Amino acid sequence: MTVNDAPWMKHYGNVPPSLCYPDITLYGMLKKAAEGHEKRCAYEFMGRNTTFGKLMSDIDTVSNALVSMGVKKGDRVMICLPNTPHAVTLFYSINRIGAVAVMVHPLSSKKEVEFYINDSGSEIAVTLDRFCRSFDGLERTTPLKKLVVADISKFLNPLLKTAYRIKSRKIPKVEMKEHMVAWEDMLSLAAGNAEYTDTSGKDVAVILYTGGTTGKSKGVLLSNMNFNATALQTYAMGQYELTDKDSMLGVLPMFHGFGLCIGMHMTLIHSAKLIIVPIFSPDSYARLIRKKRPTFIAGVPTLFELTIRNKRLENTDLSFLRGVFVGGDTLTTDLKKRIDDFLKERNSESTVREGYGLTECVTASCLTPINGYRAGSIGIPFPDTFYKIVKIGTDEEVPYGTDGEICISGPSVMIGYNNETEETAAVLKTHDDGKLWLHTGDAGMMDEEGFIFFRQRIKRMIISSGYNIYPSQIENVLDSHPLVQSSCVIGIPDEIRIQRVKAFVVLKEDADATDAMKHDIREYCKESIAKYAVPSNIEFIGELPKTKVGKIAYTELERMEADKKGLSVNERM
Numbered sequence: 001m002t003v004n005d006a007p008w009m010k011h012y013g014n015v016p017p018s019l020c021y022p023d024i025t026l027y028g029m030l031k032k033a034a035e036g037h038e039k040r041c042a043y044e045f046m047g048r049n050t051t052f053g054k055l056m057s058d059i060d061t062v063s064n065a066l067v068s069m070g071v072k073k074g075d076r077v078m079i080c081l082p083n084t085p086h087a088v089t090l091f092y093s094i095n096r097i098g099a100v101a102v103m104v105h106p107l108s109s110k111k112e113v114e115f116y117i118n119d120s121g122s123e124i125a126v127t128l129d130r131f132c133r134s135f136d137g138l139e140r141t142t143p144l145k146k147l148v149v150a151d152i153s154k155f156l157n158p159l160l161k162t163a164y165r166i167k168s169r170k171i172p173k174v175e176m177k178e179h180m181v182a183w184e185d186m187l188s189l190a191a192g193n194a195e196y197t198d199t200s201g202k203d204v205a206v207i208l209y210t211g212g213t214t215g216k217s218k219g220v221l222l223s224n225m226n227f228n229a230t231a232l233q234t235y236a237m238g239q240y241e242l243t244d245k246d247s248m249l250g251v252l253p254m255f256h257g258f259g260l261c262i263g264m265h266m267t268l269i270h271s272a273k274l275i276i277v278p279i280f281s282p283d284s285y286a287r288l289i290r291k292k293r294p295t296f297i298a299g300v301p302t303l304f305e306l307t308i309r310n311k312r313l314e315n316t317d318l319s320f321l322r323g324v325f326v327g328g329d330t331l332t333t334d335l336k337k338r339i340d341d342f343l344k345e346r347n348s349e350s351t352v353r354e355g356y357g358l359t360e361c362v363t364a365s366c367l368t369p370i371n372g373y374r375a376g377s378i379g380i381p382f383p384d385t386f387y388k389i390v391k392i393g394t395d396e397e398v399p400y401g402t403d404g405e406i407c408i409s410g411p412s413v414m415i416g417y418n419n420e421t422e423e424t425a426a427v428l429k430t431h432d433d434g435k436l437w438l439h440t441g442d443a444g445m446m447d448e449e450g451f452i453f454f455r456q457r458i459k460r461m462i463i464s465s466g467y468n469i470y471p472s473q474i475e476n477v478l479d480s481h482p483l484v485q486s487s488c489v490i491g492i493p494d495e496i497r498i499q500r501v502k503a504f505v506v507l508k509e510d511a512d513a514t515d516a517m518k519h520d521i522r523e524y525c526k527e528s529i530a531k532y533a534v535p536s537n538i539e540f541i542g543e544l545p546k547t548k549v550g551k552i553a554y555t556e557l558e559r560m561e562a563d564k565k566g567l568s569v570n571e572r573m
């Protein structure tokens with residue numbers, strides 16, 4: 001198959017089917033974007049603006065300091081930070097040297113941090129003072145030699161700095177040990193312009209860790225090309241011309257591919273403004289939208305669910321919103337409609353556009369066309385990216401309209417897993433067509449025009465009496481019930497059927513959690529779901545558990561069920 005033979009070509013509109021990808025680094029892309037725009041605002045943090053000229057100067061300083069600390073090409077440097085200016089500057093500084101940025105959630109447990117340091121071989125890590133406890137003693141059990149400690153208050157104006165310090169009184173004061181150095185002291189090490197080794201687009205630039213929801217977390221090796229291609233493809237697919245008037249509200253975490261590549265890198269390499277948000281709540285997010293008036297916002301479905309319910313936005317004019325994107329989890333057709341209605345009622349011409357991807361290809365690799373929504377579809381592939389659906393467990397392509405495993409080929413596909421040769425070989429396979437394909441582990445379908453339909457993780461599929469049941473399809477129906485706020489469906493053991501369908505349901509405020517309500521929900525489901533897939537058990541729950549990036553943590557519900565019966569999750573299967 002060539003690009004021009006792809007069935008989704010007709011839906012590209014003005015999007016070129018193939019792009020030019022320069023063989024340069026992430027830093028190189030940013031440097032090109034900054035040239036001629038030195039006085040333009042690169043990012044805003046807590047009301048303070050930093051220009052592209054200042055950002056590039058800061059990157060020079062930090063990279064020189066890192067070189068003085070002994071960092072060289074190929075070394076791994078861990079960034080364990082929330083969304084802060086330190087994270088932005090550090091990310092590009094590491095890349096300028098040719099070293100590798102290892103992105104880690106700052107709320108990771110000590111055990112998790114220890115695993116990440118050992119797995120990546122990071123000898124230097126950077127974190128905020130409030131997260132130092134997760135590194136206690138790890139200089140003795142890991143390769144860690146230096147821990148750089150940053151203070152977020154250094155970037156605040158006097159009034160905010162005072163308020164921050166008052167709120168931070170309960171946080172134990174950091175006792176600086178021999179292997180620890182303050183961020184400002186690190187900067188003082190910078191001297192002159194250090195010599196740097198040439199780095200190409202093919203070199204490893206970033207390690208992102210998978211969520212580990214179905215097993216051990218794995219480090220995904222991503223190149224400069226992977227990141228740059230994803231940013232350029234997303235920009236082309238979006239069909240928005242960014243100017244100095246445009247801004248992205250950066251609430252998505254930078255330790256995740258969505259926030260790091262789409263939220264930050266794509267925005268900055270197109271010389272637009274990034275509004276850095278270190279921490280937020282539904283209320284503060286609504287306030288930020290009203291106050292900052294960003295032209296672009298992106299998030300996971302649960303974030304938008306909370307946003308459209310927030311009373312702070314009831315009478316807000318949102319005509320300034322040019323683009324609204326959702327990814328990271330399944331967007332139900334009901335939620336899609338409610339978001340679109342919400343935007344239209346507030347004068348925005350935007351409709352929410354859904355993307356799909358996974359860490360193994362940075363983040364999104366397909367997106368809803370700007371004028372081509374198809375109900376239930378996650379869109380069409382990015383330029384230079386191919387999708388195929390194969391029979392599960394094989395590389396045999398199935399006919400259009402048939403469910404199977406989603407496979408992806410293109411410039412954003414990862415180099416492989418860090419220290420995991422067998423795991424890499426299991427998901428990266430060269431097919432008979434000569435292309436290298438990423439086997440995603442996700443079930444889906446492609447229609448005759450090339451629109452992709454995501455079902456769910458293959459491992460999440462419920463098998464009951466010989467039938468394959470997709471929880472996400474049931475959740476789609478459940479969430480469309482007028483009294484259901486959200487839901488999550490899992491399979492529970494059954495001696496005769498192997499598994500039965502159980503639904504955890506969060507009701508809306510005006511609904512009563514009664515047996516009559518359960519009966520009503522089941523009857524509602526029967527109108528749209530096959531009898532064998534209708535939940536036999538419904539449990540009302542106050543809130544669904546979430547992962548650190550806001551996805552619904554169905555594995556937590558599986559563990560809860562297993563614990564009730566004294567089983568492990570593996571025994572449950």
